[in-house]
Amino acid sequence: MEAVENSGIKNKAKLREYLYKNPVRLAEKLAKFIENDDGTMLEPVVLKGKGMGYYYSHNEKRFIYAPRNAEYYLIPWAHEDPAKCYVYSHGAWMIGVILIVGKSEIQYIGGN
Numbered sequence: 001m002e003a004v005e006n007s008g009i010k011n012k013a014k015l016r017e018y019l020y021k022n023p024v025r026l027a028e029k030l031a032k033f034i035e036n037d038d039g040t041m042l043e044p045v046v047l048k049g050k051g052m053g054y055y056y057s058h059n060e061k062r063f064i065y066a067p068r069n070a071e072y073y074l075i076p077w078a079h080e081d082p083a084k085c086y087v088y089s090h091g092a093w094m095i096g097v098i099l100i101v102g103k104s105e106i107q108y109i110g111g112n
Contacts, residue, residue: 034073034088042073045087045106058086058098066099074106 009015019025034042047053047068054063066089075086079100087099087106 036076042075042088044109045072045074046070046109047072047087047101048105048107055099055101058100059096064097064099066097072099 009018036042047055047066047070049068052065052067055066056062057064070089072087072089075088075098077086079085083103084100085103085106087101089097089099
């Protein structure tokens, strides 16, 4: 990620402090999380329904309780089950999570 590589800071605490004091760099870093390798933005989606639900976390290798009406982005990865797909969410303060969800649960909301 360009914003991190340009800072030259390897210590995470110092990097967080640097990004906090340089909001333009922080915005650049956050934007990289919702881009493909070619620079196109990932498609924003929400999960159908209201409230919370249990979804399989690709990161944690277990089911987690996650909000359906949160900010998710469709990841263009193929799942072994064609009825499933991957979505990414920033989670709480950029502790990102990748969930595996059924394609029928995806509601496309489009870009702003």
